[in-house]
Amino acid sequence: xxxxxxxxxELDSPTxxxxxxxxxxxxxxxxxxxxxxxxxxxxxVIALFIHGIANLLLFSRPYLPPVIAVIFYNFCVTTAFSFSxxxxxxxxxxxxxxxxxxxxxxxxxxxxxxxxxxxxMRVIFASIITGTQLIL
Numbered sequence: 001x002x003x004x005x006x007x008x009x010e011l012d013s014p015t016x017x018x019x020x021x022x023x024x025x026x027x028x029x030x031x032x033x034x035x036x037x038x039x040x041x042x043x044x045v046i047a048l049f050i051h052g053i054a055n056l057l058l059f060s061r062p063y064l065p066p067v068i069a070v071i072f073y074n075f076c077v078t079t080a081f082s083f084s085x086x087x088x089x090x091x092x093x094x095x096x097x098x099x100x101x102x103x104x105x106x107x108x109x110x111x112x113x114x115x116x117x118x119x120x121m122r123v124i125f126a127s128i129i130t131g132t133q134l135i136l
Contacts, residue, residue: 014059021055024048040090047083050076071112074126078108081133100136104129 054076
């Protein structure tokens with residue numbers, strides 16, 4: 001069967017989100033099988049699994065109450081990035097300060113709780129917090 005570019009573009013967002021979650025979980029399993037529990041590998045595996053859960057929450061958002069759909073989704077994404085930060089620190093032989101791991105999670109939960117009805121503010125704060133984590 002020959003798939004054309006047009007057929008690929010017609011894939012809907014929910015299908016792509018589920019596919020991304022499955023790919024993240026498969027990557028986590030392969031990473032664990034290949035590297036076992038070397039240095040920061042377990043943190044990468046945890047981050048991939050949590051991010052896959054976040055994608056499932058994003059997929060099921062229309063069916064979930066706002067508290068779970070907004071707050072728990074952003075909690076999962078921020079926690080996944082925090083575990084990624086821990087993994088990277090371990091891989092380069094550094095010790096990650098605990099406050100740098102937990103502070104973004106706390107700020108994300110707080111801001112998403114305050115602005116649960118304001119999507120513009122949620123996008124701004126989520127972008128700032130996640131962007132800051134990525135810069136680290």
